[in-house]
Amino acid sequence: xxxxxxxxxxxxxxxxxxxxxxxxxxxxxxxxxxxxxxxxxxxxxxxxxxxxxxxxxxxxxxxxxxxxxxxxxxxxxxxxxxxxxxxxxxxxxxxxxxxxxxxxxxxxxxxxxxxxxxxxxxxxxxxxxxxxxxxxxxxxxxxxxxxxxxxxxxxxxxxxxxxxxxxxxxxxxxxxxxxxxxxxxxxxxxxxxxxxxxxxxxxxxxxxxxxxxxxxxxxxxxxxxxxxxxxxxxxxxxxxxxxxxxx
Amino acid sequence: xxxxxxxxxxxxxxxxxxxxxxxxxxxxxxxxxxxxxxxxxxxxxxxxxxxxxxxxxxxxxxxxxxxxxxxxxxxxxxxxxxxxxxxxxxxxxxxxxxxxxxxxxxxxxxxxxxxxxxxxxxxxxxxxxxxxxxxxxxxxxxxxxxxxxxxxxxxxxxxxxxxxxxxxxxxxxxxxxxxxxxxxxxxxxxxxxxxxxxxxxxxxxxxxxxxxxxxxxxxxxxxxxxxxxxxxxxxxxxxxxxxxxx
Ligand SMILES: Nc1ncnc2c1ncn2[C@@H]1O[C@H](COP(=O)(O)OP(=O)(O)OP(=O)(O)O)[C@@H](O)[C@H]1O
Ligand SMILES: [Mg+2]
Numbered sequence: 001x002x003x004x005x006x007x008x009x010x011x012x013x014x015x016x017x018x019x020x021x022x023x024x025x026x027x028x029x030x031x032x033x034x035x036x037x038x039x040x041x042x043x044x045x046x047x048x049x050x051x052x053x054x055x056x057x058x059x060x061x062x063x064x065x066x067x068x069x070x071x072x073x074x075x076x077x078x079x080x081x082x083x084x085x086x087x088x089x090x091x092x093x094x095x096x097x098x099x100x101x102x103x104x105x106x107x108x109x110x111x112x113x114x115x116x117x118x119x120x121x122x123x124x125x126x127x128x129x130x131x132x133x134x135x136x137x138x139x140x141x142x143x144x145x146x147x148x149x150x151x152x153x154x155x156x157x158x159x160x161x162x163x164x165x166x167x168x169x170x171x172x173x174x175x176x177x178x179x180x181x182x183x184x185x186x187x188x189x190x191x192x193x194x195x196x197x198x199x200x201x202x203x204x205x206x207x208x209x210x211x212x213x214x215x216x217x218x219x220x221x222x223x224x225x226x227x228x229x230x231x232x233x234x235x236x237x238x239x240x241x242x243x244x245x246x247x
Numbered sequence: 248x249x250x251x252x253x254x255x256x257x258x259x260x261x262x263x264x265x266x267x268x269x270x271x272x273x274x275x276x277x278x279x280x281x282x283x284x285x286x287x288x289x290x291x292x293x294x295x296x297x298x299x300x301x302x303x304x305x306x307x308x309x310x311x312x313x314x315x316x317x318x319x320x321x322x323x324x325x326x327x328x329x330x331x332x333x334x335x336x337x338x339x340x341x342x343x344x345x346x347x348x349x350x351x352x353x354x355x356x357x358x359x360x361x362x363x364x365x366x367x368x369x370x371x372x373x374x375x376x377x378x379x380x381x382x383x384x385x386x387x388x389x390x391x392x393x394x395x396x397x398x399x400x401x402x403x404x405x406x407x408x409x410x411x412x413x414x415x416x417x418x419x420x421x422x423x424x425x426x427x428x429x430x431x432x433x434x435x436x437x438x439x440x441x442x443x444x445x446x447x448x449x450x451x452x453x454x455x456x457x458x459x460x461x462x463x464x465x466x467x468x469x470x471x472x473x474x475x476x477x478x479x480x481x482x483x484x485x486x487x488x489x490x491x492x493x
Contacts, residue, residue, distance in 0.1 A: 049394075052398060054394055054397055054398065071398070072395075074391060074394055074395055074398070078391070078395050080392065080395070080409070080413075081491075082413040082414065082416075082490045083409075083413075091409065095396075095399050095401050095402075095409075096400065125490065125492060143399075149398075
């Protein structure tokens with residue numbers, strides 16, 4: 001259970017504190033999935049940083065039940081260009097000083113699951129965007145997290161690769177019984193993957209709407225009428241925000 | 248560095264220009280290159296040049312290594328730790344622009360006139376070049392890499408091993424390349440006193456005897472020495488920086 005209560009965050013901009021997130025409250029149930037969507041610069045990445053503990057809120061609190069092991073995929077730059085695919089995926093385990101044989105077994109399995117077999121000695125700079133995303137996913141999964149935070153993991157991919165990787169994330173979420181939190185720009189992606197969808201306003205980010213979306217998690221959800229209905233709701237909410245109305 | 252063929256062609260062009268200048272100037276201070284090449288060949292074959300070459304190489308190499316072992320850890324720490332950077336950078340800015348060779352009298356008083364003083368002076372000059380570059384490299388690392396390490400639960404020491412050090416290596420290699428040029432120049436300076444060995448000594452000694460062919464043999468050997476260092480650096484860089492797009 002992730003519980004976010006009245007969180008506020010400011011960034012200093014030339015010595016003036018400017019609010020980035022205002023009065024954010026929501027919950028994510030265990031083994032749930034949550035999509036965070038909103039206009040560019042509204043504070044999605046900042047919210048994910050707060051959730052994963054990279055930033056502390058100025059007020060309010062974030063409570064995560066237990067002390068779960070978390071995996072995070074950052075927006076861009078997540079991979080280390082000086083490490084091979086194998087070293088990138090195994091890094092979390094190396095940092096935990098796991099045995100070499102243990103790391104090898106785990107990384108080899110992930111390489112196979114992510115369809116990266118044969119690329120272990122490549123460097124990230126030698127891979128396509130979609131493969132880099134899969135390496136980032138594999139690295140986040142290597143430590144077997146109970147919560148997976150993802151910041152636009154599928155941006156800048158072509159439509160087909162994107163759908164394939166959305167299905168992969170769906171598989172991972174269900175097979176490994178984890179809580180998944182996903183930041184995205186894409187309305188369809190939010191509806192396909194998020195059981196709960198948090199819609200943020202323009203900067204400073206406030207919660208415009210929380211959409212419950214129990215259909216998410218079915219591979220053929222994309223074809224259903226309800227899917228389009230949900231996409232319509234999100235589109236209206238975001239469009240209203242663009243026109244300056246408060247929904 | 249370019250292919251072997253390109254280097255060979257460049258060397259031929261330089262020799263050609265030299266020959267042309269020698270013919271035009273027609274002065275004993277610039278002998279024709281073939282005389283010098285012949286002299287180098289003869290002295291390499293009979294071994295009389297090898298000693299001086301080896302001694303100069305050792306002095307320069309030890310100087311660079313000494314500087315490297317001190318400058319890289321310090322530069323990484325000063326670049327990566329903001330509090331250190333604030334405290335140490337002013338010292339670097341004040342000390343870096345000094346022409347360090349003027350400290351030679353002090354170094355001789357401290358360490359005598361032996362080899363160590365020579366090596367120390369080379370190290371001192373090269374130290375600042377490597378320090379400044381390494382610090383800037385460590386300072387400019389994209390902070391997303393640190394966030395990524397933090398999400399994987401890295402300690403500060405692990406940040407150094409897995410991010411700060413490897414991210415800085417390409418720039419450190421560039422600093423090393425600049426240091427090779429500098430170290431050979433300082434080599435000439437430190438071998439012009441209190442020694443009877445080394446390429447710098449050969450140059451000064453031949454100059455004194457107005458033996459210009461030997462003088463240029465010394466200069467040519469210094470060029471070869473620097474060039475060998477570059478070759479070695481290229482090898483090392485290829486090993487350490489396989490990930491950079493070349
Ligand atoms: N370290 C920082 N210092 C100061 N301001 C920051 C910092 N990081 C982000 N900001 C500002 O905070 C706001 C929110 O940034 P954030 O990266 O969270 O937005 P985002 O919704 O993820 O945007 P995008 O969709 O483009 O990724 C932006 O206006 C940004 O300029
Ligand atoms: Mg973002």
